Amino acid sequence: MTAEQPKQEKRIDPQSLEVPEVLPILPLHGFVFFPGMGFPLQVSSESSRQLIDEALLGDRMIGLLPHSGEDSSSQEDVDTDDLYQVGVVGYIHKMTKSEEGVYQVLVSGTKKFRVLEYVQREPFLKARVEEIPMEVREDKKIEALLLGIRNQFQKLVKMAPLPQEIGMTVSALTNPFHIAYLITSQLNLKISEEQEILEIEDLEELLLRVARELSDRIETVEMSNKLQESIKKDMDERQREFYLRQQLQAIRKELGEGEDDKVEIRELRERVEKKGLTEEAREAVEKELERLERIPPSSPEYTVSRNYIDWILELPWTESSKDTIDxxxxxxxxxxxxxxxxxxxxxxxxxxxxxxxxxxxxxxxxxxxxxxxxxxxxxxxxxxxxxxxxxxxxxxxxxxxxxxxxxxxxxxxxxxxxxxxxxxxxxxxxxxxxxxxxxxxxxxxxxxxxxxxxxxxxxxxxxxxxxxxxxxxxxxxxxxxxxxxxxxxxxxxxxxxxxxxxxxLSGYTDHEKTIIARRHLLPRQLEEHALDEDDLDITDEALRVIIRSYTREAGVRNLERQIAAICRGWLPELPGVKVEKPW
The missing domain is CATH 3.40.50.300 (P-loop containing nucleotide triphosphate hydrolases)
Structure with a gap:
């Protein structure tokens, strides 16, 4: 008699399962679940354990909804107003129970759904839902977008760095939605931003949004890498500079040099003694001189301290000019x-x-x-x-x-x-x-x-x-x-x-402008244009016409510009203007 062959377990494809009309809802705290992802969940609250137990006895399907409230640490007493309306149908593959009573549940995301209404609140949430279709269409633009985000993600994997397995997985996937969601999960976005991406229904719009977020992430990583390289280079240069300074000090000591620094400090102290300073300024300079003696001359701090002392010594603390008011x-x-x-x-x-x-x-x-x-x-x-x-x-x-x-x-x-x-x-x-x-x-x-x-x-x-x-x-x-x-x-x-x-100062009258032009402006412009008084003959009547017709202002700047123009050869049709051109 032959032994009975063991019965082979029937394998189920979660993606092929129909979304039930009513789903038990498991709130997610601190992250967003995406279709095509597999993830182990820890379930510790009593109501959530009851939800898992009931799902295991049924079709193993649960609704995963992210929590939108700021306080998302507790799984008890969840307010439905704090839950997003769009989530992912999760299929429970395996469940293990620890000695402390915590469930370790392996769940994979299958399809997206939208909550229509909640039909049960105790002992756990149940909601009437509808499936959100993820329609895949093939055209050149979709292919181009997929190629672009795949290549950009491979670049990010090398820069970040991310595990090589993630890059290989993205290359192997064929479903555009799953590719977009896997890349999104690696971009360190806020929960609200990940939820926005999950709620996008159109494939082209989804790929465009992921491409934009991916580009921003690459730019951030590039900037971070440049900063790290700059910091490392700066540290290396400082270490090298410190080592060379120590060598320089040892060489100076062996050669008996370094007296120039002492001479400089001594000269500064002599300037302090001769300079009339206030008591506060003198105390500040003395304190800075003591600090300067302890700083190596090659240090940047030495220059900063020396400049500060020079500023104090060059200011007129007590120097005054004597007033002679006549x-x-x-x-x-x-x-x-x-x-x-x-x-x-x-x-x-x-x-x-x-x-x-x-x-x-x-x-x-x-x-x-x-x-x-x-x-x-x-x-x-x-x-x-x-x-x-x-x-x-x-x-x-x-x-x-x-x-x-x-x-x-x-x-x-x-x-x-x-x-x-x-x-x-x-x-x-x-x-x-x-x-x-x-x-x-x-x-x-x-x-x-x-x-x-x-x-x-x-x-x-x-x-x-x-x-x-x-x-x-x-x-x-x-x-x-x-x-x-x-x-x-x-x-x-x-x-x-x-x-x-x-x-x-309200301004000048035409009469005052005429006299100012005669006394000040005309002589100055003649000198600036290398002309003599005989070279330009202009009457008061002509000046008044220029003032009234060509310069309407409170001051005399434009008037001086017009006189300068006349000196250069501008001949307005004015009575009383006669210019001899020496050139």
Whole structure:
């Protein structure tokens, strides 16, 4: 009698199974399941174990729906509103149970479905569903997209790096949906982005989206690899630099060299002794010199520290120019430099008279407001010349960075003091006439508001302790005479405008422009064009016609341009114009 042959188990293709009308729903926490994927799931909650037990007794098919809520750590008490509506039908191949009662379930994704309504909530979810077809069509565009994402994914496998088996699997697959979903699972996308891809029904749209995400991932990996290579190269260079420095120090010690560094430190200390510094500045320099002695000269830190010391030693902490205010001379200078503007000149003379009576007074900060070309900047120069002070002009037009005023901190590479400190170094005295030109053109953006930084500068009660970010030491600006200019008053922020006394320059009349042209503009243009007075003869009547017909402005800049054009040979049809061309 022969032994009975063992009964062979019937193999089932999960892809060929029909999607039932009602599916038990297993919520997924932290990931999205795709059709064509096989994955082991750990099931620990009581309700989910009951779901698996019932599925094993039936058709082994369950619905896998991702959880969309932020708190997705718990499998108990899942709110159906937090579950996506599109999921994957999973087929249970195998289930094992651990000693702790946790189910290890091997599931493969078969088809997509959409939840229509939930028909059961206890002890686990059940829902009425409909299948979402995954229609595969063949055309040239689909073939091209598949070829492109396959090649791009092979490139990503080499760069990332990903397991070679993943690349081989993508090459072996024939179903375009399964290829797209497998690649998506390897792109480290957010759950919401993976769910969006799962919900795309059209094959061409799906492949285009995967190609775009794949391209973005490759770009990110390329950038990351470049950064890693740069960091590694930088570390190698630093190690080599450290080794060479140690060798250089040993060689210098053997040769008895290195005295130059000591000489340099000694010279810096002598400069500190001769320089008039405030107590705070002296302490900062002494501390930095002690640090400088411990830094190797070849180190980048040495240069940073040395530049900081040089900046402190070159600033005019105690150097001042002596004021010589002669009101008669000031009045003559203003009359010589500027015709008209009687009200403005009177206010300037009053300003200087008070300064003469009380030199240490914290007087008002004048702000000349008027249209372009009326002489705002030249008025500041006249005041500086009258008081025998250095004149410094800082153009603020287009300044948007607060660091332009207050400087950068020394922790930044290439840091420098702000424009206030730089201009004082250029002036060489701590009491120049400081012209803040075009103060109404200040801007602001993500780097800060420079107009706010000027609030301390222009406040006589605060600017005696002005602190630049680079120096990190208080500098006394109370002796500086600040003058501002602007074209439009409304563009100046209210708190900044409140700190200044506004002086309006409305512009010139035609009569004043004629005299200005005769006294100042015409002689200057004749000199610039190498002409004599005999070469150009122009009457006052001609000047008035030019002013009225060719230059309609409050200032005189365009008038000067027209005079320059006449000097170059432009002959308008004007009465009283006669030019002898020397060429």
């Amino acid at each position: 009101l008669d001379k000031a009045e003559k200078d203003l009359e010589h430099d500027h015709y008209g503007l009687a009200k403005i000149k009177k206010r300037i003379l009053e300003f200087l008279a008070v300064r003469k009576l009380k030199p240490d007074i914290h007087g008002p900060i004048l702000c000349f407001v008027g249209p372009p070309g009326v002489g705002k900047t030249s008025l500041g120069q006249s005041i500086a010349r009258t008081m025998n002070r250095k004149f410094v002009r800082v153009a603020l037009g287009g300044v948007r960075d607060e660091a332009e005023i207050r400087g950068h901190r020394r922790t930044y590479i290439g840091a420098l003091p702000g424009r206030i400190i730089q201009s004082l170094k250029k002036a060489g005295t701590n009491n120049p006439v400081f012209l803040l030109d075009e103060i109404d053109k200040l801007g602001n953006d993500f780097r800060g508001d420079p107009s706010s930084a000027l609030l301390e500068v222009l406040d006589p009660e605060q600017n005696s302790t002005f602190t630049d970010h680079y120096l990190d030491i208080e500098f006394d600006l109370s002796k500086v005479m600040f003058i501002a200019t602007a074209n439009v008053l409304d563009a100046i922020p209210g708190p900044l405008r409140d700190r200044m006394e506004v002086v309006d």
